[in-house]
Amino acid sequence: MRRISLFLFGLLATTSLAQAQAVLSLDGDSVVSSPAQQEQAKAPDVKTNTENKEKDKGIFSFLNFWDKKKKPDVQIEAGSTETVLEKLTRMAGEGDVNAQLTLGYMYLYGEDGVEVNHKKAFEYYKMAAEQNDDVAVNNLGSLYYSGIGTKRNSLAAAQMFAKAANLGNVEATVNLAFIYLSGYGVSQNPEEAMKLFEVASKENNPTANFMMGYAHFKGYVVNKDLRLAFDLIRKSANAGYDDALYILSLMYMNGWGTPQNYGNAVRALNKAVDQGNVAAMMELGNILAVGQKYPRDIYKAHILFNIASVRGAEDADNRRNILEQNLEIEKLLQAQAEAEAYVEKPSELTVYIHRTFGDNIKKYINDGIEARNKHKK
Numbered sequence: 001m002r003r004i005s006l007f008l009f010g011l012l013a014t015t016s017l018a019q020a021q022a023v024l025s026l027d028g029d030s031v032v033s034s035p036a037q038q039e040q041a042k043a044p045d046v047k048t049n050t051e052n053k054e055k056d057k058g059i060f061s062f063l064n065f066w067d068k069k070k071k072p073d074v075q076i077e078a079g080s081t082e083t084v085l086e087k088l089t090r091m092a093g094e095g096d097v098n099a100q101l102t103l104g105y106m107y108l109y110g111e112d113g114v115e116v117n118h119k120k121a122f123e124y125y126k127m128a129a130e131q132n133d134d135v136a137v138n139n140l141g142s143l144y145y146s147g148i149g150t151k152r153n154s155l156a157a158a159q160m161f162a163k164a165a166n167l168g169n170v171e172a173t174v175n176l177a178f179i180y181l182s183g184y185g186v187s188q189n190p191e192e193a194m195k196l197f198e199v200a201s202k203e204n205n206p207t208a209n210f211m212m213g214y215a216h217f218k219g220y221v222v223n224k225d226l227r228l229a230f231d232l233i234r235k236s237a238n239a240g241y242d243d244a245l246y247i248l249s250l251m252y253m254n255g256w257g258t259p260q261n262y263g264n265a266v267r268a269l270n271k272a273v274d275q276g277n278v279a280a281m282m283e284l285g286n287i288l289a290v291g292q293k294y295p296r297d298i299y300k301a302h303i304l305f306n307i308a309s310v311r312g313a314e315d316a317d318n319r320r321n322i323l324e325q326n327l328e329i330e331k332l333l334q335a336q337a338e339a340e341a342y343v344e345k346p347s348e349l350t351v352y353i354h355r356t357f358g359d360n361i362k363k364y365i366n367d368g369i370e371a372r373n374k375h376k377k
Contacts, residue, residue, distance in 0.1 A: 122149025
């Protein structure tokens with residue numbers, strides 16, 4: 001079974017957490033709720049559609065990331081006139097969740113010779129969701145949000161994500177946490193976001209580990225605890241997240257939450273550089289150019305600044321130009337060739353986080369700190 005996880009991050013137009021936790025009865029494109037729930041949907045802490053249209057950037061991604069099972073092995077008996085698609089369709093109609101999820105995936109992506117049909121994909125995910133399959137409920141929320149195979153319905157999307165989280169879907173829990181941290185479509189609630197991140201972190205979700213670790217690193221909402229921050233960020237770094245590797249290197253360099261160790265810092269930076277992390281390129285370039293805490297290597301520093309310059313890093317070109325004065329022409333040409341041949345190789349986790357939540361997820365915490373500081377003034 002293809003238990004694809006579909007993820008949303010962006011506008012959430014008309015819901016609060018209490019509303020999102022309501023259990024829904026779905027009927028076609030509409031959401032059926034009780035009169036009390038309908039009245040609750042008018043709560044004053046919910047932003048209007050007009051306000052949110054200004055913020056809606058259409059950020060949405062669905063990725064087959066951590067498949068827990070493969071699609072079912074459908075065997076066709078000798079002499080049968082039934083095709084694999086026909087058998088899956090029959091099994092789905094008989095209530096087989098695996099078949100429903102597989103068909104949802106096939107129609108969503110147009111796999112195995114099946115033409116893309118978003119309406120059919122939605123219907124099969126809906127069938128599986130009605131059986132309380134947490135992955136299907138999570139995916140259905142994404143389809144509702146983006147209007148894929150159905151009319152766009154932000155309220156239904158929010159409720160589906162919350163329901164999936166209540167069913168134990170960790171990815172849905174993280175998704176809700178980002179929504180409350182960012183304040184897109186709902187009243188911003190960083191305290192609720194951190195509670196959700198903590199739940200997911202206890203399940204060792206690498207995205208949640210990083211966000212909780214960075215929150216403890218900064219002392220945002222939760223207590224500042226450098227040791228705990230180090231442990232959580234290291235878990236995310238070990239899972240392959242490039243920004244976690246970068247922050248981990250800073251902690252090693254400065255002895256924050258761990259004994260100072262420049263060797264470990266450089267190793268973490270090299271791994272982040274391999275993935276294309278520009279901040280890591282600049283940090284490692286500085287270390288190698290100066291040569292105070294780690295052996296000097298102006299050749300590699302030049303390469304790093306050159307690559308970072310192409311990616312728009314501030315002052316990278318100036319630092320590169322200073323170093324090239326100390327390189328012989330042969331070495332300079334070789335360094336330039338290496339920089340030109342560089343190809344970043346981001347991990348699956350890094351690609352997933354960047355596409356789903358953005359290139360710089362720690363910015364949500366940094367922005368929250370800045371907003372609180374301004375409020376104090």
